[in-house]
Amino acid sequence: MVITAIGLAVSGLDKPEGLQDQVKSLGTRHITYGVQPRDVNTFGAALIWALEQSLGPAFTPEVKDAWIAAYGALSVAMRRATT
16 A cells, blocks of 8 residues: 555646545545654655665655655645644
8 A cells, every 4th residue: 555655646746736536535544544754754764765775776865855855745745634
């Protein structure tokens, strides 16, 4: 499910307005799962680490910055959608 959500976010980067309903639903589900803000940050750090490990030299500083920005935007949108 995590990979599906990340894939959804990545595929919608060029049209973020089309993701609003899906992001709201994702945020709502995470609240019902008991996810806390610190969990979102922990997962983000783990995601970046896993990408770095799996991509090796292809995980350039630019790629890292892009993933951090994309994940950050998604997590902020999820929080906003549920308030």
